[in-house]
Amino acid sequence: ERKPSEPILKRHKDIACSLQFFFEDISLKIIRNIFIENYSNNICVSGGCFFNSVLNGKIINKLNFSKVFLHSNCGDAGGSIGAALYVYYKKNNKLKKKKYSNNYLGSYYNNNEVEKSITENKKLLVNFIFFKIESFNKINYLVSRALNEGKIVGWFQGRSEWGPRALGNRSILADPSIKNIKNIINKKIKLREPFRPFACSILEKKAYKYFYINNKSVHTDLSNMNFVFPAKKITSRKFPAIVHGDGSSRIQTVNYKKNKKFFN
Helix, strand or coil: CCCCCCCCCCCHHHHHHHHHHHHHHHHHHHHHHHHHHHHCCCCECHHHHHCHHHHHHHHHHHHHEEEEEEEECCCHHHHHHHHHHHHHHHHHHHHHCCCCCCCCCCCCCCHHHHHHHHHCCCCCCCCCCCCCCCCCCHHHHHHHHHHCCCCCCCEECCCCCCCCCCCCCEEEECCCCCCHHHHHHHHHHHCCCCCCCCCCCCCCCHHHHEEEEHHHHHHHCCCCCCCCEECCCCHHHHHHHHCCCCCCEEEEECCCCCCCCHHH
């Protein structure tokens, strides 16, 4: 067993690679059998194993399902949503067609609470400048300009994400066209292993331009950042910071309906 402080050697990488390979092989066999036995083009998967976004991308690209449903918090904690919906539907039979599609069910802080927190902690916040902007269009302009200048932005708005992925409400944003931006973020903010990649957020309508995604997945919600797909050459050329060593990327699609502020 490797201790957290010890270096990551080739042996450790080989073990991780082999484990991933056999995990995918066994999982895909089980899911392929489900398809054969049930004669359905739709599948819903859950459990902590399905936070493995490399596997999830292969379920879409290698198997024959037309619709794949994966909850944004597909681990044990997500079961609470299932329990709540089950009771809700039992009591309201007419509402069975109502769908769950909200990735943002966490805590929310209004402007007054944020200002109060800043005021109470001003003595600790030395080297910081604070100013309030009423116009969200101006905020978008300032953030976009900062990203274009190679700066890193802490993006905090709306309700926090339900699940472990940062989906545009509690996110660290940076320009993926800067090749070494991953190392800069890891060094300054994340303080994590250098091999761990960052995911990309992309407008839903542009996803097929930059990634190889099975066309059937047009019926699959890719907004929860739980899928990895092969990146096209144009992506590696224009946005190297989001392309992994094996030429793939973990993606989050963004649309106006699901997250208006992040979309803008």
